[in-house]
Amino acid sequence: MIVSHRHRFIFAAVPKTGTHAVRQALRDHLGPDDCEQVGLFVDKRFPWPKLAAIRHGHLALRDVRPYLGEETFAGYFKFAFVRNPFARFVSYCAFMLRGGDTFHQRPQDVMRHFLFTDPPVGHVLFQPQAALLLDADGRTLLSDAVGRVETMQASFDALCARIGIPSRRLDQVNATVHDDYRRYYDQPLIDAVAQRYAVDLALFGYDFDGVR
Template identity: 75%
Template sequence: MIVSHRHRFIFAAVPKTGTHAVRRALREQMGEEDLEQVGLFIDKRFPWEDLAAIRHGHLSLRQIRPYVGEEAFADYLKFAFVRNPFDRFVSYCAFMLRDGDVFQRQPREVMRHFLFQKPPEQHVLFQSQASLLVDDDGKTLLTDQVGRVEEMQASYDALCTRIGIDSRPLDRVNGTERKDYRLYYDQALIDGVAARYAQDLDLFGYGFEGLR
């Protein structure tokens, strides 16, 4: 997550949505008064002990709200990037087993393991995208604008225009090599992901084939 007082925005870093590429570009625009929490590639912490103790940068907008204050939270542009949950779940499985070739050899078995057999409920990368972006009611989005991984550069350019900073081509950071996500699914896996990430599909307008 990034809180920029210089440019008056809050970037909520949803896992597995290209957040490190966005962070890298945004850092070029940040001033000394700006704050970031991140735990991969570089290590930065917010100045608030409770949040710093979380040890990763995928914080929810609800978590940061009391620390920046209601006035700033209401006034600052709050944004995030989201991704088709079917694609994101494949990316999650490949990432979790990136140090070996198990996912490449048995992708559906791996997907069934995480989805049905031993779902890592408390792992922030496994949780829904909406969980980081909704209000206390669990339904209302707190974001002012949402970019999409499927149109990453265009989304980033539009956000930069709204913020009032220069854009630039985004780097590819922390990616995994794999096939089109649709090739990994059977009907049981489609139904399982649709059920688990139903809120993401509804809020962000995705279906198995892409945007609805």
Template identity: 75%
Template sequence: MIISHSHRFIFAAVPKTGTHSVRQALREQLGDGDIEQVGLFVDKRFPWADLAAIRHGHLSLRQVRPYLGEEAFGGYYKFAFVRNPFDRFVSYCAFMLRGGDDFQQRPREVMRHFLFGEPPEHHILFQPQASLLVDGDGKTLLVDGIGHVEGMQASYDAICARIGIPSRSLDRVNGTQRGDYRRYYDQALIDGVATRYAQDLDLFGYTFEGLG
């Protein structure tokens, strides 16, 4: 997550949505008083001990709200990027088994393991995207703007225009090598992901084929 007091924005970094590419670009525009929490590639912590102790940068907007106060939280432009949950789940599985060829050799077995066998319920990368972006009621989005990974550069350009900073081409960072997500699925896996990430599908307008 990045909080820019100089440009009055909050970037909520949803895992597996190209957040490191966006962070790299945003850092070029940050001022001395702007703050970031991240734990991969760069190690930065927020100035609040409770949040700094979490160690990673995928904090929810609900978590930072009390530390900023209602005036700043309400007045800052809050945005995030989201991704088709079916594509994101494949990316998650490939990421978790990076460094070997297990996912490439038996992708559906791996996907079934994470989805049905031993789902890592508390792993931040596995949790629904909406969990970082909704209010306490679990339904109301706290973000003012949503970018889509499927049109990432255009989304980033529009967000930069809205917050008043120059845009630039986004770099590819921390990606995984794999094919089209749809070829990894059978009907049981489609139904399983649709059930687990129903909130993401509903809030962000995705179907198995893409944006609705």
């Protein structure tokens, strides 16, 4: 997550949505009083000890809200990137088994393991994207805008225009290697991902084939 007082925005870093590329581009415009929490490639911590103790940078908007105060939180432009949950889940599986050949040799076995055998429900990368963007009531969307990974550069350009900063070409950072997500699925896997990430599909307008 990034909180910029200079440009009055909050970037919520939803995992597996190109967040490190966005972070790199946004850092060019941060002021001395702006702050970031991240634990991969760069180690930065928020000035609030309770949040700083969390070892990753994928914080929920509702978590930072009390530290900024209602007026500041309401007045800052809050945004994130989201991704088709079916594609994101494949990326998650490939990422978790990076450095070996298991996912590429037996992708459906890996997917079934995470969905049926031992779902890592407490792992921030496995949680629905909406978990970082909804209020505690589970219904109110706190972000003012979401970009889409499927149109990453165009989304980033539009968000920069909204913030009032110049855009630039996004780098590719921390990408996982896999084929088109559709080829990994059978119907039971489609049904399981649709059930687990139902809130993301409904809230952000996705289905198995893409944006509805």
